[in-house]
Amino acid sequence: MIIRPPADIAPSEITPLSVHARRRDLMRVVGAGIAGGLLGSGVATAAEPAATPLDGIVKGRFSTTDPQTSFKDATNYNNFYEFSTDKYSPAGMAERLRVRPWEVVVEGEVARPRTIGIEELLRQPREERIYRMRCVEGWSMVIPWVGFEFSRLARMVEPTANARFVEFITARQDTMPGINYGILDWPYAEGLRIDEAMHPLTIMAIGMYGQVMPNQNGAPIRLVVPWKYGFKSAKSIVRIRFTSKQPGTAWNKAAANEYGFYSNVNPEVDHPRWSQATERRIGEFRKRPTLMFNGYAEQVASLYTGMDLRKNF
Ligand code: MTE
Numbered sequence: 001m002i003i004r005p006p007a008d009i010a011p012s013e014i015t016p017l018s019v020h021a022r023r024r025d026l027m028r029v030v031g032a033g034i035a036g037g038l039l040g041s042g043v044a045t046a047a048e049p050a051a052t053p054l055d056g057i058v059k060g061r062f063s064t065t066d067p068q069t070s071f072k073d074a075t076n077y078n079n080f081y082e083f084s085t086d087k088y089s090p091a092g093m094a095e096r097l098r099v100r101p102w103e104v105v106v107e108g109e110v111a112r113p114r115t116i117g118i119e120e121l122l123r124q125p126r127e128e129r130i131y132r133m134r135c136v137e138g139w140s141m142v143i144p145w146v147g148f149e150f151s152r153l154a155r156m157v158e159p160t161a162n163a164r165f166v167e168f169i170t171a172r173q174d175t176m177p178g179i180n181y182g183i184l185d186w187p188y189a190e191g192l193r194i195d196e197a198m199h200p201l202t203i204m205a206i207g208m209y210g211q212v213m214p215n216q217n218g219a220p221i222r223l224v225v226p227w228k229y230g231f232k233s234a235k236s237i238v239r240i241r242f243t244s245k246q247p248g249t250a251w252n253k254a255a256a257n258e259y260g261f262y263s264n265v266n267p268e269v270d271h272p273r274w275s276q277a278t279e280r281r282i283g284e285f286r287k288r289p290t291l292m293f294n295g296y297a298e299q300v301a302s303l304y305t306g307m308d309l310r311k312n313f
Pocket residue numbers: 074077078079080081082133134135136170171188216217218229230231232233234235236
């Protein structure tokens with residue numbers, strides 16, 4: 001797989017669609033006069049944060065002090081296979097994603113199954129969590145997410161004693177050309193063991209960089225599990241199911257020998273086709289060593305006491 005660093009892309013290649021859409025929004029919101037001035041000075045480009053800031057954000061726990069990836073790179077170099085397998089395309093194509101109305105069905109082994117409107121989820125206390133994200137393909141980013149702990153959502157439905165796993169199921173829309181290709185078993189689905197889901201590091205993210213979640217990053221709500229490879233962090237979630245049995249996951253179904261259920265970041269267990277010992281932080285030149293559990297071992301290693309992590313990869 002050839003990975004072209006985002007810094008290489010010419011501005012002309014970047015998301016004309018999203019720029020136009022944002023400019024349209026900006027015009028509508030602030031009026032043609034001011035927007036005209038901004039556009040004239042070239043301020044409103046894909047490199048700038050989207051025009052929808054989130055207020056009331058408090059600093060959360062566990063944030064890394066590693067330098068943050070630029071907003072431009074984090075929103076123009078994405079994996080969102082429902083749109084495209086190309087990393088530069090979701091930025092423009094995901095503008096079509098319909099993010100309202102949006103509901104998340106929460107069901108399964110719970111005392112109070114509920115369908116929760118996105119407005120209620122957006123009203124949960126907002127924390128900023130600056131997390132490392134290590135992609136299975138060998139690159140990584142540092143992203144300031146805005147969200148709330150998954151355990152807060154669980155409390156809204158009261159999982160029963162039979163709830164041993166959580167399945168996260170994502171949107172399938174006619175706006176997504178990628179789902180016409182059999183790359184994965186759509187909808188994209190992921191799963192966690194219940195104690196992993198309830199760990200305070202696991203968040204439901206509704207934004208990043210102090211802004212409403214950009215579509216290409218999984219609007220309006222996504223999972224973020226920072227000690228696991230990036231593909232566990234499912235985007236654009238519509239259904240959360242508490243289960244007694246380990247759920248299937250999209251990548252495990254596609255290639256069970258390459259993508260296990262756990263998918264904990266582990267520099268000692270290579271992917272069958274490449275090493276996981278090092279990574280390239282987007283925006284940096286030199287590779288850096290990959291850390292056990294992506295640097296979160298102190299917080300999560302105890303979840304796996306006694307488990308053979310080579311078998312449970
Ligand atoms: N969620 C959905 N629904 N579809 C996807 O293709 N890709 C995953 C994950 N969540 C994916 C997804 C992968 S492989 C990664 S690395 C991260 O999203 C990328 O998140 P980012 O684009 O916000 O950096």
